Amino acid sequence: MGERLQGLVLYGINNIYTVGDRDREVVCRIKGKILGEEKDEYNPLAPGDQVLYELVDESVGQGAILERLPRRNSFQRWNKKGRRPQTLAANIDGVLVLTAATEDFFRPRFVDRGLVLAEWSGLPAAVVINKIDLGRDGLLEQRCRVWSDIGVPVFFVSALHGEGVDDLLDFVRGRALVLCGQSGVGKSTLLNRLVPGADQKTAQLSRKYLRGVHSTTVGRLFQHTDLALIDTPGVRELELWDIDPEGLSLFFHDFRPWSTHCAMTGCTHLHEPGCAVFQAVQRGQIHPDRYESYVRLFEELAARQVYG
Template sequence: MSVGQGRIIKTYNGYYYVDSGLEELVTCKVKGKLKQIRFSLCTGDLVEFETNPDGESMITKILPRRNFMLRPTVANVDLIIVAFACVNPDFSYLLADKLLVLAAQAGIPAVICLNKIDLAPAGFVDEVKGVYEKIGYEVFAISAQQGTNVDALKQRLYGKITVFAGPSGVGKSSTLNAIEPGMQLVTGSVSEKIGRGKHTTRFAHLLPFAGGYMADTPGFGNLNLEELDETGLAGCFKEFGGYEQGCKFTPCTHTHEPVCGVKAALAAGEIAATRYASYLTILDEIKSKKEKDGRK
């Protein structure tokens, strides 16, 4: 019996493929007494395994996680790339802010990647940068197709476990291919649809890259912010924090309260109108979800 340690980089049909630093992945099953935690095991988990003389490997232990995200399901992520296109499909401040909120909630650093700058209307990239760089988010404006600025993004990923998250069609797979041409991920709208039909798993698949891993994701239909509560939301809009000392009430929802530092900063143009609008929309969605659940 030999023992080893490694990272689950994909799961399929009850098998876990573990990268233990060797040439080949170790195909593991889950040991009987660990069955109860089997459903929580996911891509990105660091595990210990035993290999018996017949060459069968069993996961015996999961090491503590640094973080976890539900959709896509992946643990121990270093960086989330919030991926959007300038156009085709159009950039959405609301969707971008939702992804940033999900990342903040999971405690995972996030950067924004704005693809298809070859198609961007004049001034558009600066407009987006103006909103996000000001509040401390890096924005990589790239063209995966033309290779513009891809190197800067690539260097940011060295040695990290990076997850690309964003709507379908924005160029996530194209960007991974541009970063690492050997990836040969399927791109484009038609093949993408076929691909989605085939890969119904919600688990991310980690692709080894430069001492770390990259995970492509299929995109999402609807974003789930249900684990978030109303009081936690404002904390995910990190620029609000600097103005909350101006709020008369604590906690303040920054909506109807008469004296509110966040609303004052909005009026003064210090907080971006798009960010505050996203905050209100997400707050409403959380509330109506709660009401619906309450009626059930």
């Protein structure tokens, strides 16, 4: 039995985890059943987890994970295929939701989901709009204003050319954040900017589909002096679960000034008569696209309650 050491999970591939312990990286298997019991979770360990491990062969940097230490928090999405929650990151200070300014990449729906999921996890979030070197139009600015009006910081950057990156860096410093965005929006490019030495491969966009080539690589934690970023490649959607659809509107802070004035108590704002939220949408006081996000998420959560 070796000494019990503490380390930080950086990433895992096929149940082999790379654990950082100061400037050493140890490649570990999970020992015994200690973590295998949590069948209700898709993955027992995630980047950001603190673990106890022992060295098995120090000369080649091999070890065994003995225990996962209690989490301060976690950022989880529903893994559709696995039909279980999947932890994307553990012990973090917040969530960066990344999308791009160009029409073919701008995904307000993805961002809205990310914001709900972050708040539900008790984590603050910020939105990053990348590729502003390719142009930003009025509609984009309008949609982004919805987020800044409800107190979510919005950063406009060009990861490729560096514009706006310093402001974002000021925000990221001193924190551990998880970076979410669909493939092709520039996660790797941004990581390389924010974390010196991250040296992440950036994908060539498929010409045919104008999307990032989907890769199955795993989440990974990158550290540099006073910041840590957890990349989440291969996450196409941030699926919500375990949120009662009737309570969903509480996450839409822009609905709040109106939702208390609906005629019916427990109004879902979908089709009830005298719905003040719907009236505000019609008057242009709530952004119609935010309302669209709400309706879609509501229906998805309602369907999950029925079909599991």
